[in-house]
Amino acid sequence: MSRIEAPRDEDTGNLVDRLLTGLPAGSVLSDPDVTASYATDMASFCPAGAPAVVVLPRTVEEVQHVLRVATELRVPVVPQGARTGLSGAANATDGCVVLSLVRMDRILEIDPVDRIAVVEPGVVNATLSRAVAAHGLAYPPDPSSWETCTIGGNIGTASGGLCCVKYGVTAEYVLGLDVVLADGRLMSTGRRTAKGVAGYDLTRLFVGSEGSLGVVVRAVLALKPEPPRQLVLAAEFPSARAACDAVCAIMAGGHVPSLLELMDRTTVRAVNALTGMGLPETTEALLLAAFDTHDPAADLAAVGALCEAAGATEVVPADDLAESELLLQARRAALPALEAVKGTTMIDDVCVPRSRLGDLIEGIERIAGKHRLTIGVCAHAGDGNTHPTVCFDASDPDESRRARASFDEIMALGLELGGTITGEHGVGVLKKEWLAREIGPVGLELQRQIKQVFDPLGILNPGKLF
Numbered sequence: 106m107s108r109i110e111a112p113r114d115e116d117t118g119n120l121v122d123r124l125l126t127g128l129p130a131g132s133v134l135s136d137p138d139v140t141a142s143y144a145t146d147m148a149s150f151c152p153a154g155a156p157a158v159v160v161l162p163r164t165v166e167e168v169q170h171v172l173r174v175a176t177e178l179r180v181p182v183v184p185q186g187a188r189t190g191l192s193g194a195a196n197a198t199d200g201c202v203v204l205s206l207v208r209m210d211r212i213l214e215i216d217p218v219d220r221i222a223v224v225e226p227g228v229v230n231a232t233l234s235r236a237v238a239a240h241g242l243a244y245p246p247d248p249s250s251w252e253t254c255t256i257g258g259n260i261g262t263a264s265g266g267l268c269c270v271k272y273g274v275t276a277e278y279v280l281g282l283d284v285v286l287a288d289g290r291l292m293s294t295g296r297r298t299a300k301g302v303a304g305y306d307l308t309r310l311f312v313g314s315e316g317s318l319g320v321v322v323r324a325v326l327a328l329k330p331e332p333p334r335q336l337v338l339a340a341e342f343p344s345a346r347a348a349c350d351a352v353c354a355i356m357a358g359g360h361v362p363s364l365l366e367l368m369d370r371t372t373v374r375a376v377n378a379l380t381g382m383g384l385p386e387t388t389e390a391l392l393l394a395a396f397d398t399h400d401p402a403a404d405l406a407a408v409g410a411l412c413e414a415a416g417a418t419e420v421v422p423a424d425d426l427a428e429s430e431l432l433l434q435a436r437r438a439a440l441p442a443l444e445a446v447k448g449t450t451m452i453d454d455v456c457v458p459r460s461r462l463g464d465l466i467e468g469i470e471r472i473a474g475k476h477r478l479t480i481g482v483c484a485h486a487g488d489g490n491t492h493p494t495v496c497f498d499a500s501d502p503d504e505s506r507r508a509r510a511s512f513d514e515i516m517a518l519g520l521e522l523g524g525t526i527t528g529e530h531g532v533g534v535l536k537k538e539w540l541a542r543e544i545g546p547v548g549l550e551l552q553r554q555i556k557q558v559f560d561p562l563g564i565l566n567p568g569k570l571f
């Protein structure tokens with residue numbers, strides 16, 4: 106692979122001039138104060154460079170122009186959505202073109218017969234959900250950041266969310282893509298039909314590729330009929346292990362909750378401190394279960410009984426939809442609340458077989474004690490996907506070192522328990538060395554060869570994944 110180097114200062118003017126031959130002036134930002142504000146996503150402690158220029162295209166042709174210029178001048182290109190990512194996957198590299206897709210935000214089509222939506226990449230997740238709801242349809246993948254994150258970013262990271270325990274993750278909803286390749290060619294993958302197996306599944310390959318193989322400029326997404334509104338139950342447990350036992354009993358019992366989330370005591374307290382919501386602070390773990398079935402009260406009663414059998418000290422079904430929504434808001438506030446504890450967080454994303462969830466959470470408690478750190482755990486418990494969140498003071502070098510050490514030990518434990526280093530946030534720059542450990546040398550070599558096929562010059566989001 107040819108080596109890409111940051112352009113010299115005198116080259117940046119040429120880059121901007123070349124970009125302006127195919128883009129309106131307002132779409133090319135080169136003021137260093139402005140470009141610097143596009144340098145990182147939400148991940149702490151990830152290296153980031155200074156972009157040479159930020160481009161905000163509105164059309165597919167403009168994206169193609171950017172990639173052609175970048176290929177010609179051998180300049181790296183970093184695709185970005187809303188920059189809510191948690192692994193540094195959207196971080197700039199020195200001298201790069203930041204290609205922000207946020208202005209390509211049109212919903213092009215909603216088709217209730219084919220049950221699809223066709224969207225541009227900058228559409229915000231919640232905007233799409235509301236638009237399809239008006240047609241009696243649902244787009245289920247719902248990251249907690251859904252009010253800000255974009256569909257392009259969701260595809261880039263293969264994101265999950267709260268209701269994925271029942272409805273699955275982004276990859277299961279992406280039927281087809283239009284992608285601009287590194288050299289500016291436009292390629293369509295996949296289908297808009299209910300079925301289709303023609304050739305290799307390049308659509309799936311792009312999902313989770315973190316902007317390293319091409320730029321998504323249009324997506325065909327599968328929709329579901331809108332389910333009834335969900336009712337939520339909250340169960341308090343005397344230990345995280347007991348809450349995890351309840352999760353296992355619920356799943357082994359054949360129940361299909363639309364949400365099964367866990368917050369440990371640290372997280373509950375942090376949410377109370379941030380929002381004043383008054384969640385029960387004496388509990389060691391709070392489990393939220395929800396059903397969007399036609400008789401959610403009956404389903405909640407059955408699951409409530411399983412929680413009690415696992416040791417729950419209190420089981421409280423929400424009285425109505427408003428109370429249910431309040432509990433979901435508490436869960437969605439978990440990451441910002443933990444960030445407020447010490448000012449900085451490093452958010453792990455380890456996913457284990459749900460039968461090992463209790464072992465993982467107990468192990469995290471040991472790691473927190475060993476490093477004298479606060480680590481709050483919130484989890485998409487029904488998926489075994491945890492977000493152990495290391496809270497630390499970034500201005501304290503020793504605490505920062507211990508934070509990184511504990512972050513790494515949690516991933517090692519996850520792998521030991523048969524899990525993965527990332528259930529939904531991606532690898533980015535934060536977990537690069539861990540990807541190699543998880544997939545091994547042969548897997549890594551093949552992944553690099555795939556990258557080479559799509560991006561022989563290595564200009565697309567360099568330095569991410571591996």
Ligand SMILES: Cc1cc2nc3c(=O)[nH]c(=O)nc-3n(C[C@H](O)[C@H](O)[C@H](O)COP(=O)(O)OP(=O)(O)OC[C@H]3O[C@@H](n4cnc5c(N)ncnc54)[C@H](O)[C@@H]3O)c2cc1C
Nearest residue numbers: 186187188189190194249255257258261264265315316321
């Ligand atoms: C408070 C909070 C809660 C969160 N909760 C969740 C959660 O529940 N589940 C979850 O999965 N994540 C969660 N996240 C992480 C984040 O929101 C997701 O990873 C989201 O999918 C990122 O979308 P984005 O638009 O911000 O993308 P960005 O962060 O801008 O980009 C993410 C990646 O996608 C690539 N990319 C962006 N657009 C394109 C494109 N058009 N073509 C090709 N590549 C592209 C980028 O290069 C980068 O590699 C949370 C984040 C925060 C801050």
